[in-house]
Amino acid sequence: MRVFLVGAGGFIGGEAARALEAAGHEVLPHRRSDSGDLLPSSVPESFDVAVNAAGRLGVPGISRDELRAANTGLPAMLGHECASRGVPMIHLSTPGVAGLIGGSREDSPPAPWGAYEESKAEAESILQSVLPPELLTILRPDFVYGPGDRHKLSLFRQVRRGWFPLVGLGGAKLRPTFAGDVSRAVLASLPGGILGPGLWNIGGPEVVSVAELVRAVAAAEGVRLATIPVPRVIFGIALALGPLAPRQLSRSRLQLFGKDHWVDIARASDAGFHPETGLADGLSRTVSWYKSEGLL
Numbered sequence: 001m002r003v004f005l006v007g008a009g010g011f012i013g014g015e016a017a018r019a020l021e022a023a024g025h026e027v028l029p030h031r032r033s034d035s036g037d038l039l040p041s042s043v044p045e046s047f048d049v050a051v052n053a054a055g056r057l058g059v060p061g062i063s064r065d066e067l068r069a070a071n072t073g074l075p076a077m078l079g080h081e082c083a084s085r086g087v088p089m090i091h092l093s094t095p096g097v098a099g100l101i102g103g104s105r106e107d108s109p110p111a112p113w114g115a116y117e118e119s120k121a122e123a124e125s126i127l128q129s130v131l132p133p134e135l136l137t138i139l140r141p142d143f144v145y146g147p148g149d150r151h152k153l154s155l156f157r158q159v160r161r162g163w164f165p166l167v168g169l170g171g172a173k174l175r176p177t178f179a180g181d182v183s184r185a186v187l188a189s190l191p192g193g194i195l196g197p198g199l200w201n202i203g204g205p206e207v208v209s210v211a212e213l214v215r216a217v218a219a220a221e222g223v224r225l226a227t228i229p230v231p232r233v234i235f236g237i238a239l240a241l242g243p244l245a246p247r248q249l250s251r252s253r254l255q256l257f258g259k260d261h262w263v264d265i266a267r268a269s270d271a272g273f274h275p276e277t278g279l280a281d282g283l284s285r286t287v288s289w290y291k292s293e294g295l296l
Contacts, residue, residue, distance in 0.1 A: 004047040006030045007054030019183035051090045058116030071119035079130040088135045097121040102260030106199040137189045141202040142263045146179030147289030159217045163226045167258035170211030175203040175262035178282035181275040194272045201263035210257045220283035
C-alpha cells in the first residue's frame with residue numbers, strides 16, 4: 001500500500017514510518033514549506049491512504065497562530081486533498097480534545113483546555129466536515145512516550161536528580177502509551193484493518209498515578225527517588241511569580257500532573273486492538289535510548 005505520511009520526520013511520525021515500512025508498505029514522506037503548508041510538489045501523484053502525524057506541541061513561547069497553522073491548517077489542507085481524491089485519511093489527534101478528565105470516551109463532549117488542544121479540536125471538526133465518515137479515522141493516543149521522544153525528557157531528567165515535586169500526593173491518574181503501540185494503531189487503521197473509520201482512543205495497558213509513574217521511571221533509571229508533595233496552593237503562588245518561579249513548578253506540570261486525564265480504550269479493545277508494551281518495558285527501552293543518545 002502506498003502511504004502518504006505527513007510528519008514522517010517527527011517522533012510519532014518516524015515511529016509510524018518504520019512500522020509501515022517493516023510491514024511492507026511504501027512510505028511517501030511529505031516535505032513542507034517554512035510556513036507549514038503542503039507543497040504541491042510534495043503531494044504524490046497517487047497514494048492509497050494519507051496519515052497525518054504532523055503537529056506542534058503547546059510548549060512555552062509558541063503562539064496560537066503557530067499552533068493553528070500546524071495543528072489545524074495543515075490537517076485541513078490534507079483533508080481537502082484526500083476528499084478531492086476519494087482517498088482515506090488517518091489523523092492523529094489528542095485526548096486533550098475531551099479535556100482533563102479520567103476515563104474520557106470517544107463520545108465525551110469536546111472540552112479542550114489549552115491552545116494546543118483547541119487547535120486539535122478544530123482540526124477534528126474540520127476534517128469531519130470535509131471528509132465522509134467512511135474516509136476518516138481519528139486516533140487519540142494518550143500520553144505517548146518512547147525512544148525518540150524529547151518532549152518528556154525533562155521528566156526523566158528531573159527523576160534522575162533524585163527528587164520529584166508532586167501535585168499534592170501525586171494521585172492524579174494517567175495512561176502512558178508506548179510509541180510502538182501508537183504505530184501499531186496506525187497499521188490497524190489502514191484500509192481493511194481492525195480499526196476502521198471513526199474515532200478511537202489509543203492507550204497503554206495500565207492506568208497509573210503520577211506518583212507510580214515517576215517511581216517506575218526511577219526504577220528504569222536505577223536511581224533512588226524522593227517524591228515531594230507540593231500543595232496546590234504552592235503551585236498557585238509559584239505560577240503567580242511568572243518567570244521567577246522554579247521550572248519544576250510550572251503551569252503545564254500543574255495541569256498535566258494535577259488532574260486525572262486518561263482515556264477509556266474499551267472501544268478499541270472490543271475491536272480487537274490491544275496495547276502490547278507495558279510501562280516497565282516501555283520505560284526501560286526509553287531510558288536506554290536516552291542514554292545511547294547522551295541525553296540522560
